[in-house]
Amino acid sequence: xxxxxxxxxxAGPAFLRGALGGSCPPALLxxxxxxxxxxxxxxxxxxxxxxxxxxxAEEPEALTAFDVIGPGTWTLAxxxxxxxxAFHVCTARHDGPVWAVAMGEFEGRTFVAxxxxxxxxxxxDAFDQSGPDLEGHTASVRxxxxxVVDGRPVLAxxxxxxxxxxxxxxxxASGFTCDTTGGHPTAMAxxxxxxxxxxxxxxxxxxNRGFPAEDEDGRVDLLDPATGELVRELRAEERxxxxxxxxxxxxxxxxxxxLSPYELYxxxxxxxxxxxxxxxxxVWEDMEQDGFAPPLLVGVWSGRPEVAVVVRIEHPPGYTxxxxxxVYLKLExxxxxxxxxxxxxxxxxxxxxxxxxxxxxxxxxxTGAVGAWERPAKAVIWHPGHETDVDLDADTRLITAxxxxxxxxxxxxxxxxxxxxxxxxxxxxPHRHRRTGYGGSGLALFTTVQGVPALAVGTHSDxxxxxxxxxxxxxGSVGCRQSGRGHDCDISPYDHCCRGLAAGNVAGRPYIASSxxxxxxxxxxxxxxxxxxxxxxxxxxxxxxxxxxxxxASPTALAFGEADxxxxxxxxxxxxxxxxxxxVAKLPRWGFSLSESAFGRxxxxxxxxxxxGSKVDLWSPLTGRHIRALGVDDAGEGxxxxxxxxxDVLAVGSGRYVHLWDATIGERREWIPHTSTVTCLSLVEHGxxxxxxxxxxxxxxxxxxxxSQRRLAILGAFARPVCSVAAATVRGNLHVYGQSHYGRVLxxxxxxxx
Numbered sequence: 001x002x003x004x005x006x007x008x009x010x011a012g013p014a015f016l017r018g019a020l021g022g023s024c025p026p027a028l029l030x031x032x033x034x035x036x037x038x039x040x041x042x043x044x045x046x047x048x049x050x051x052x053x054x055x056x057a058e059e060p061e062a063l064t065a066f067d068v069i070g071p072g073t074w075t076l077a078x079x080x081x082x083x084x085x086a087f088h089v090c091t092a093r094h095d096g097p098v099w100a101v102a103m104g105e106f107e108g109r110t111f112v113a114x115x116x117x118x119x120x121x122x123x124x125d126a127f128d129q130s131g132p133d134l135e136g137h138t139a140s141v142r143x144x145x146x147x148v149v150d151g152r153p154v155l156a157x158x159x160x161x162x163x164x165x166x167x168x169x170x171x172x173a174s175g176f177t178c179d180t181t182g183g184h185p186t187a188m189a190x191x192x193x194x195x196x197x198x199x200x201x202x203x204x205x206x207x208n209r210g211f212p213a214e215d216e217d218g219r220v221d222l223l224d225p226a227t228g229e230l231v232r233e234l235r236a237e238e239r240x241x242x243x244x245x246x247x248x249x250x251x252x253x254x255x256x257x258x259l260s261p262y263e264l265y266x267x268x269x270x271x272x273x274x275x276x277x278x279x280x281x282x283v284w285e286d287m288e289q290d291g292f293a294p295p296l297l298v299g300v301w302s303g304r305p306e307v308a309v310v311v312r313i314e315h316p317p318g319y320t321x322x323x324x325x326x327v328y329l330k331l332e333x334x335x336x337x338x339x340x341x342x343x344x345x346x347x348x349x350x351x352x353x354x355x356x357x358x359x360x361x362x363x364x365x366x367t368g369a370v371g372a373w374e375r376p377a378k379a380v381i382w383h384p385g386h387e388t389d390v391d392l393d394a395d396t397r398l399i400t401a402x403x404x405x406x407x408x409x410x411x412x413x414x415x416x417x418x419x420x421x422x423x424x425x426x427x428x429x430p431h432r433h434r435r436t437g438y439g440g441s442g443l444a445l446f447t448t449v450q451g452v453p454a455l456a457v458g459t460h461s462d463x464x465x466x467x468x469x470x471x472x473x474x475x476g477s478v479g480c481r482q483s484g485r486g487h488d489c490d491i492s493p494y495d496h497c498c499r500g501l502a503a504g505n506v507a508g509r510p511y512i513a514s515s516x517x518x519x520x521x522x523x524x525x526x527x528x529x530x531x532x533x534x535x536x537x538x539x540x541x542x543x544x545x546x547x548x549x550x551x552x553a554s555p556t557a558l559a560f561g562e563a564d565x566x567x568x569x570x571x572x573x574x575x576x577x578x579x580x581x582x583x584v585a586k587l588p589r590w591g592f593s594l595s596e597s598a599f600g601r602x603x604x605x606x607x608x609x610x611x612x613g614s615k616v617d618l619w620s621p622l623t624g625r626h627i628r629a630l631g632v633d634d635a636g637e638g639x640x641x642x643x644x645x646x647x648d649v650l651a652v653g654s655g656r657y658v659h660l661w662d663a664t665i666g667e668r669r670e671w672i673p674h675t676s677t678v679t680c681l682s683l684v685e686h687g688x689x690x691x692x693x694x695x696x697x698x699x700x701x702x703x704x705x706x707x708s709q710r711r712l713a714i715l716g717a718f719a720r721p722v723c724s725v726a727a728a729t730v731r732g733n734l735h736v737y738g739q740s741h742y743g744r745v746l747x748x749x750x751x752x753x754x
Contacts, residue, residue: 005066008051009044016040016128027061030087030426034058035717037089037129038675038698046714054717057699057738057746058084073713077735077747078472081457084744085719087426091129091414092122098416103405104146106153106169110407112414113155114422115141116400121157123172126407126414126424132172136165147190149198149225156200156225158185164202166225176228180204180221187245190225192254194270199232200225201269203242203258218242220258222269234267234274236260246296250305255331257298257307264309266331278334297352297359305331306338308352308359326352326361353404355411360427362402362413381413381427440723440741444503445469446510448528453730455737456512456527457745458498464514466527469737470730472747478512478525503527504560506567511578513569515554522555522571524578555591561599563606563621570597570608575621585624589617600641601648602627602663609650609663611639616652618663628666632659638681644690645707651692653678658694660706672709675700684727686734686752693736695722701738703727703750715748 007015016039024032032039035054039047055062056076063076096117103126104111110126117140124131139161146169147154153169162184166175186205193199200223218236223229236242236258245258247269254269266275297308306328326340352361363380401416404427413427441458448454453469466476500515500522512525555572562568569578572591576583589612596611599621608621614634618627630652638653641663649669650661658678660670676698683706684691691712692704699718704711716722720740727736734750 005048005051008039008047011044011047025062025065027059028055028065031055031059031062033127034087034089034719036127038717040128040130041675049714050717053700053714056748057701057716057718057740057744060084073752074715074736074748074750077470077749079744079746080467080472080474081739081743081745085742088423088719089129090421090423091124091126092422094118094120094122094420094422096420097400097418098420098422099400100141100144100157101401101403101414101416101422102144102146102155103403103412103414104153104155104169105406106148110405110412111146111153111155111169112405112422112424113144113146113157114401114414114416115144115157115159116416116420118420119159121155121167122422123155123167123169124422126405126412134167134172136174136177137161137163139163143185143188143202145188145190145200147198147200147225149190154190154225156188156190158188158202160184164200164223164228166200166228176226178223178228182206183218183241186241186243189245189247189256191222191247191256191269192249193222193231198225199223199269201245201247201256203245205241205243218260220245220256220267232272234258234265234272236265237263237277244296246298246307248298248305250298250300250331255298255305257296259296259309264307264329264334266307266334275331276334278329278337295350295352295361297354297361299354299359307331307334308340350399350415351402351404351413353411355404355428360404360411362399362404362415381425440720440739440743441498442501443724443726443737443739443745444501444512445726445728445737446503446512446527447505448510449508453728453735454510454527455726455747456501456503457739458501458514458724459743460498464498464501464512464525469728469735469747472745476528478514478527499554500556500558500571502558502560502569504567504569506560506578511560511569513558513560513571513578515556515558515571522558522569524569524581555594557591557594557597557610559597559599559608561606561608561621563599566622568599568608568621570599570610570621573610575608575624585620585622587617587619587624588626596637596639598639598641598650600650600663601643603648607641607663609639609641611637611652616650618650618666630661630666630668633657636678638678638694640681640683642683642685642690642706644683649706651681651683651706653681653694658692658704660709670709672704674702679722680725682725682727684729684734686727686729691727691734691752693725693727693738695725695738697721699740701725701736701746701748703736703752712752713750715750716746718744720744 031054035051038050052066091112092114094116098114098116101114112124112126115121119137121134137159139159141157141159143158145156154166155169156166158164162180165177183204183206185202187203189201191199191201202221204219218241220234222232240260242258247256256269257266264278308328311327328338330336350362398418399415403414405412411428413425416422444456455467455469457465464478467474502513504511510527512527515522559570569576573587573589575585593612594610598609608619610617616630616632632652633655635655636653640651648663650663652659656674658672659668661668674696676696679697680695682693690706692706695701701716703713716738718740720742723741724739734752736748739745
């Protein structure tokens, strides 16, 4: 069945879910699947627009399929920065870290379950992300598993209090509830015992680095999945907690392997007989204490049944730097092990499976080392002995749990992170995702000395890239390190080097202000000139002007403006003259706590607006006098000032709204609803009117008529949150720019009546 784009506006949910297939181009299918949850929620006339915007942002090859519907209100002018994201969809969001995720199939549908510190199990259809939230747990959910009992699909979950619950997968109805005796579930799996009877295997672990108390033993409980009654206990050695388990059907027997911090146990499920134990070296107990479990895998490779396990190693022996390695233990002789590739100290396998006769594993940073919590998760899908097939740049801060599964016959992967997101990835399509030096930290427009519009692009390194606003061609760069050299550095994008960025034209010359990492203050640049920076009078070193200095943190809030004919630069709580390099005013605020700033007017006086959490303040930029404070939602971002319908207006991103305030009297005039939290916005004069551009957490870039609050177009639908937007009239045409959190920059040429 071919997807008929002209039918999207009238199609119902059944058509939308079943439209994939036939001879549709692969890129269009990926774009359609990315957009499906929103398509189901949008009214008919907006569906085609959103699908086209999704293709523009993440599947540009699919844009050719839209030729059949004629030209829209915009065309993609250019793109640069990161490549499109490896295909994925976000199936669920939790209020807190997620510690358990599972995938299951039934009657052609794939389900994803996730649970964590919010005590809620979220069950979702992996295709359209619909499904219920299952409540009942009273503690952090630590284990989940899918199974089929008496022909009905079942989901089981266990929490940190030791409570085990089950639900009917199709109806969401509760099954049994029982409590463990000592310890709490750390892993679960449905296993087939004698006579085809299904049992629920529950690994029991403990706090305190996985070790039980004096009167407790680690074990695997085999429960009746219909009643929760204990059928058999598979006990570990005394005072040995269980971290993880794995199950496989080998011939006529079902083999269950479980892992403690220092011991591997293997049992025959049907008889309860212990087939053997092994000490594969120290297992990563630090993963357990931070909520992680080193994965296990049981299967047949090279004709022999083996158990794959992650161990800790030292390179070279006796050296203090440790790393991780996967070893394969032969079931007939668990003492005989075959090493595999090692991983560095910050990475290691999170989950493993077998696909097409080969081992497949997710490798990601999931260490508790200092600073690792704030790094983005670098994850790859790895086949031992082969080149990496799929690189995932998961926007999850840190991957805490993962599970492989099947979606429409293809290998897929569900990951969960500390940020509460659960994402499903295509784990089979090769995707070499490599950083190209960009990163999302801001956009700013300026005009060159020759009068050509240009765009400054902030990155996750210490470089600001300069591109031609019409073509996207790179025309230069400046560095924001104190040295001014501009080189890449390994630093988290949550605290990247280019923390703040602003551009403007002063006395006919372009200026760029950027703030770097550490305490290097704010630097001022004349882009595309022979001068690397701007030399301060009496500065023997030269190279750039540094406002603030080594004893001041780099501010995020930067803005160029004008007051009473004088050019100004707001850098945190300081207002400077960029020409004379003198401080004009100082606001009674901590500069590093201000997230945004914007210049404008409030009636007959110039004002500077600053934002700090849930409060926006208006100041006199020449004296630092406080004028008034406005309350906003601290969940949103975005701040701009302009004149709309003869009113001096302040536009503020506030939660899922853009609030428009009358800057003169401090009265909120209008609010514009959005589908997700507003992350950035920009006002631009075009013709006789003013337009508003917004970006949101769900990746949408939209264009609005600021006077009527009517949405004119959906321009882009990134896979990542939008971190910055800008707009300008270029050669008579309106150009809108959007940057995703990981640096993909798109430019749209928009057909808006002047």
